[in-house]
Amino acid sequence: MKYRESWELPSIPNEVFWPEVGRRRNEIASGGRPKTLRDCEYCGQQYSAREMRKHKPLCPKGPNKKTKKGK
Numbered sequence: 298m299k300y301r302e303s304w305e306l307p308s309i310p311n312e313v314f315w316p317e318v319g320r321r322r323n324e325i326a327s328g329g330r331p332k333t334l335r336d337c338e339y340c341g342q343q344y345s346a347r348e349m350r351k352h353k354p355l356c357p358k359g360p361n362k363k364t365k366k367g368k
């Protein structure tokens with residue numbers, strides 16, 4: 298099925314929508330779908346995309362570490 302941009306949540310019939318909601322809740326309850334893990338380019342640790350966004354500024358080997366002293 299092709300993705301249509303006009304496809305909106307309210308247009309989904311309940312008999313399709315709610316089983317899908319249940320399915321996704323089960324997925325989440327059972328640990329969620331397999332995450333795509335990526336290696337941090339700085340420290341080599343694996344993180345999911347979302348975790349990576351949080352991790353990068355905090356990465357101990359990253360370039361974002363503030364090296365300036367003082368202030």
Ligand SMILES: [Zn+2]
Pocket residue numbers: 337338339340341342352353356357358359
């Ligand atoms: Zn890192």
